[in-house]
Amino acid sequence: MSDAPALSCTGIRASYGPVQVLFDAGLTVGAGEMVALLGPNGVGKSTLLKVIAGLLKPDTGAVTLGGIDVTGYNTRRRVGLGLSQVVGQATFPSLTVTENLTMHGYATKDKRWTRDSVEAALAVFPRLHARRNQPASTLSGGERQMLALAKSIVVEPKVLVIDEFSLGLAPVVVGGLMDLVRRLNERGSAVLVVEQSVNVALSLVDRVYMMEKGEIIAEETAAELAQDPERVRALMLGGHVAVPS
Numbered sequence: 681m682s683d684a685p686a687l688s689c690t691g692i693r694a695s696y697g698p699v700q701v702l703f704d705a706g707l708t709v710g711a712g713e714m715v716a717l718l719g720p721n722g723v724g725k726s727t728l729l730k731v732i733a734g735l736l737k738p739d740t741g742a743v744t745l746g747g748i749d750v751t752g753y754n755t756r757r758r759v760g761l762g763l764s765q766v767v768g769q770a771t772f773p774s775l776t777v778t779e780n781l782t783m784h785g786y787a788t789k790d791k792r793w794t795r796d797s798v799e800a801a802l803a804v805f806p807r808l809h810a811r812r813n814q815p816a817s818t819l820s821g822g823e824r825q826m827l828a829l830a831k832s833i834v835v836e837p838k839v840l841v842i843d844e845f846s847l848g849l850a851p852v853v854v855g856g857l858m859d860l861v862r863r864l865n866e867r868g869s870a871v872l873v874v875e876q877s878v879n880v881a882l883s884l885v886d887r888v889y890m891m892e893k894g895e896i897i898a899e900e901t902a903a904e905l906a907q908d909p910e911r912v913r914a915l916m917l918g919g920h921v922a923v924p925s
């Protein structure tokens with residue numbers, strides 16, 4: 681087995697038209713590791729996720745998946761290498777829960793494999809199982825978020841990237857979703873989360889990167905950061921964050 685990181689980005693510069701948003705940003709997620717990317721609004725976190733997914737071409741820098749340089753690959757080829765990104769509660773509203781899962785599986789795998797893994801995904805989410813024949817439009821926000829995560833199980837991702845899964849959801853729902861992410865990680869997925877709730881991030885991940893103005897300004901373990909609420913507050917307010925030497 682390769683000991684290459686599940687995901688790495690190095691020296692990423694990216695722009696929207698003439699406006700540069702990322703300045704030599706980089707991060708690494710080891711195989712089987714859970715990592716969070718934190719920072720105030722508008723610093724470029726989602727932009728880095730777009731670069732990772734192949735939705736935005738960087739001006740410079742490289743992205744690797746399992747040691748393979750995928751910088752020139754389109755999104756579909758990256759998904760084929762095991763990348764799965766959960767963005768918001770993205771589902772097809774008029775399709776049922778089962779149809780949403782099946783469609784997602786077909787994107788990369790064959791029919792038989794997909795049928796089995798849709799059953800496996802529904803077994804992990806009893807609430808979705810009970811609503812398997814309902815259109816996604818009739819699900820609650822938390823259930824839709826579960827469906828977005830269930831899609832990730834269908835493709836058994838090597839790298840799962842989650843953008844803001846706690847946004848707008850009740851704490852009890854978030855707790856359930858965190859358990860599911862942990863289970864996915866135990867089954868072998870490396871995880872990168874971008875999360876507004878620092879508490880959620882710190883209780884989930886092993887390691888944290890902090891972003892400010894398009895740059896990674898610090899990297900440390902979640903345990904270390906959890907002991908310094910003052911720094912966490914400064915970070916999330918976008919003030920200068922003192923980095924211990």
Ligand SMILES: Nc1ncnc2c1ncn2[C@@H]1O[C@H](COP(=O)(O)OP(=O)(O)OP(=O)(O)O)[C@@H](O)[C@H]1O
Nearest residue numbers: 696697699701719720721722723724725726727728
């Ligand atoms: N499609 C776009 N076109 C032009 N500018 C954009 C576009 N998307 C984002 N931006 C700008 O790029 C900067 C970084 O945005 P980005 O969404 O990456 O930040 P973020 O850290 O994810 O913020 P948030 O936590 O609020 O989601 C912001 O100034 C934003 O206005």
